[in-house]
Amino acid sequence: MIDLHYWPTPNGWKLSIMLEECGLPYTLKPVNIGRGEQFKPDFLALSPNNRMPAIVDHDPPGGGAPVSVFESGACLIYLAEKTGRFLPTALRERKAVLEWLMWQMGNLGPMAGQNGHFLLYAPEKVPYALERYAKEVNRLYGVLDGQLGRTAAFVAGADYSIADMAIFPWIRVWKAQQVPLQDFPHVKAWYEQLMQRPALRRGIDLGKELRASGIDDEARKALFGQTAQTLRDAGKNP
Numbered sequence: 001m002i003d004l005h006y007w008p009t010p011n012g013w014k015l016s017i018m019l020e021e022c023g024l025p026y027t028l029k030p031v032n033i034g035r036g037e038q039f040k041p042d043f044l045a046l047s048p049n050n051r052m053p054a055i056v057d058h059d060p061p062g063g064g065a066p067v068s069v070f071e072s073g074a075c076l077i078y079l080a081e082k083t084g085r086f087l088p089t090a091l092r093e094r095k096a097v098l099e100w101l102m103w104q105m106g107n108l109g110p111m112a113g114q115n116g117h118f119l120l121y122a123p124e125k126v127p128y129a130l131e132r133y134a135k136e137v138n139r140l141y142g143v144l145d146g147q148l149g150r151t152a153a154f155v156a157g158a159d160y161s162i163a164d165m166a167i168f169p170w171i172r173v174w175k176a177q178q179v180p181l182q183d184f185p186h187v188k189a190w191y192e193q194l195m196q197r198p199a200l201r202r203g204i205d206l207g208k209e210l211r212a213s214g215i216d217d218e219a220r221k222a223l224f225g226q227t228a229q230t231l232r233d234a235g236k237n238p
Helices: 010-022 072-083 091-121 127-151 162-172 185-194 198-205 217-224 228-236
Strands: 002-006 026-030 054-057 067-070
Touching: 002 010, 010 072, 010 091, 010 162, 010 198, 054 072, 067 072, 072 091, 072 162, 091 127, 091 162, 091 217, 127 185, 162 185, 162 198
Parallel strands: 002 026
Antiparallel strands: 002 054, 054 067
């Protein structure tokens, strides 16, 4: 059994999709990031970066004590290696999947996250930031569109992989990101194809009732007011 420490966001969806695709039994452990639950000591013991998702595998390969994993990309690799699915073992194919997984972790996720922040959550409009991140997200969609035009199937080649599962949730929010999806025909076709997968749909539906319709001052402070002192204070208040 796997404990999934999760909130329904793009990064959380990566793991709920993977668990559903693999058919692994799991227990949902909600982490209400709008109420600061990511700073609770028991969660920090699993995820010292105070970010969800994280997993705890109570039946790890080889047996022994439970294994906890934080960072969504690391969790995807762990689950792929545990199940032998969605991450090729052949050198070139594995390399391609890991390249595009790292592309999402280092580029699409952070840039789309900043774009979404300044579009939706910043207390005031900052024209430079809005333009900067909108252009970068547009560029990254172009990179993905070019790759999908070459592969004509999935992001890293002919087979569905953890690279697709990592990238899809950040494309899922294209409307909120104000990206004209029709400008990227290969991305649009890939997105619509993946939306037909029942396991993926179950993954993105997980915990949808938990999502708030807006963001209040308490959530804004928990999400955007963090410093190193926040972690120090969390450690003092178990």
